Amino acid sequence: MTERRFIAKPDWYTSDAPRTLGATGRPLRWGVVATGNIAGTVTGDLALLEDAVLQCVSSRSQPKAADFASRFGFASHYYDDGGVPGYQRLVQDPEVDVVYIATPHAQHFTVAQAALEAGKHVLCEKAFTINAREATELIRLAKDRGLFLMEAVWARFVPGMQRAFDILASGEIGPVQWVRADLGFPAPNDPNDPDARIWAPMAGGGALLDLTVYPLLWAWGALGAPQSVSATGTLTELGVDSQNAITLGYSSGAQAQLMSSLTAMGPRSAVVAGTKGYLQTIGSVNNPTTLSVQTGWQDSRVETFEPIGRGYTYQLREVTRCIQQGMTESPTMPLADSLAIMHLFDGIRAELGVVYPNDAKR
Numbered sequence: 001m002t003e004r005r006f007i008a009k010p011d012w013y014t015s016d017a018p019r020t021l022g023a024t025g026r027p028l029r030w031g032v033v034a035t036g037n038i039a040g041t042v043t044g045d046l047a048l049l050e051d052a053v054l055q056c057v058s059s060r061s062q063p064k065a066a067d068f069a070s071r072f073g074f075a076s077h078y079y080d081d082g083g084v085p086g087y088q089r090l091v092q093d094p095e096v097d098v099v100y101i102a103t104p105h106a107q108h109f110t111v112a113q114a115a116l117e118a119g120k121h122v123l124c125e126k127a128f129t130i131n132a133r134e135a136t137e138l139i140r141l142a143k144d145r146g147l148f149l150m151e152a153v154w155a156r157f158v159p160g161m162q163r164a165f166d167i168l169a170s171g172e173i174g175p176v177q178w179v180r181a182d183l184g185f186p187a188p189n190d191p192n193d194p195d196a197r198i199w200a201p202m203a204g205g206g207a208l209l210d211l212t213v214y215p216l217l218w219a220w221g222a223l224g225a226p227q228s229v230s231a232t233g234t235l236t237e238l239g240v241d242s243q244n245a246i247t248l249g250y251s252s253g254a255q256a257q258l259m260s261s262l263t264a265m266g267p268r269s270a271v272v273a274g275t276k277g278y279l280q281t282i283g284s285v286n287n288p289t290t291l292s293v294q295t296g297w298q299d300s301r302v303e304t305f306e307p308i309g310r311g312y313t314y315q316l317r318e319v320t321r322c323i324q325q326g327m328t329e330s331p332t333m334p335l336a337d338s339l340a341i342m343h344l345f346d347g348i349r350a351e352l353g354v355v356y357p358n359d360a361k362r
């Protein structure tokens with residue numbers, strides 16, 4: 001077995017996005033909505049970009065907003081005050097160019113809509129919205145306003161994922177016949193606690209919206225949108241899925257099996273198998289630092305990668321590049337994919353019996 005170390009960051013095979021920390025144009029002033037764990041992780045990587053200005057952050061809590069602003073060096077902060085939500089004050093700030101939204105899923109639509117209506121570009125955490133109806137409305141609004149909008153599926157941009165899809169596109173392992181991918185961990189909160197974001201229907205909780213985008217990425221990238229879908233899952237007393245198993249079928253005869261769980265620790269790996277060989281991730285399904293490639297019965301190799309920061313810099317560079325160049329969406333994470341995946345998730349939720357309060361809103 002041979003080992004090769006990649007320093008270059010190859011692109012997703014449909015994109016020409018640069019992968020450096022260095023400035024690619026005029027600085028962009030960022031506003032961050034929410035101060036939770038993911039907001040902190042992404043902001044830490046955002047600070048690494050030479051052309052990113054940490055302008056302001058918002059939170060429902062004044063102490064949290066102030067602490068977050070101080071920790072990362074934001075110029076200002078907003079919080080819920082006088083009946084006006086902090087995010088509303090942030091999106092109206094004339095010093096903000098682009099808004100990163102890291103709230104619970106159920107709030108994505110409301111915050112993104114406010115930002116777009118205020119003339120701001122938007123990077124919104126996954127899952128993009130609660131349902132396809134909300135996604136459709138946001139995409140229409142962004143297009144009408146000529147603004148950039150992207151779902152923050154950061155895994156599409158990391159070096160290991162980029163390289164994996166370069167290998168698949170090269171034909172080295174032959175036409176893909178099946179994909180298997182999983183992501184799971186035991187969530188720390190009581191699944192019957194309505195105040196725990198990851199379990200709360202009001203927040204869009206459950207394994208599907210929180211985790212499944214990552215296993216799905218391997219099937220979607222290798223085989224595209226499926227022609228058939230079947231799903232099973234386990235629901236909590238609150239009515240969200242604690243885990244799910246999804247099978248995707250394709251007209252070629254290929255299949256994909258995906259597993260997501262908030263109750264069990266899994267290997268967090270992906271295997272993509274073709275007629276000539278297979279590719280397997282080692283270490284992480286969403287930010288693989290090692291790929292094992294087997295062709296035939298004898299030839300195998302391992303390729304390793306060294307991501308910058310926590311791995312979020314690549315999507316942040318893409319957003320920056322696109323806005324600087326006047327683009328309204330990313331070719332690496334196109335809005336058509338976000339919408340198609342929300343339609344897919346709507347169908348899976350219907351099969352599982354998961355219904356969110358947002359589904360009743362019009």
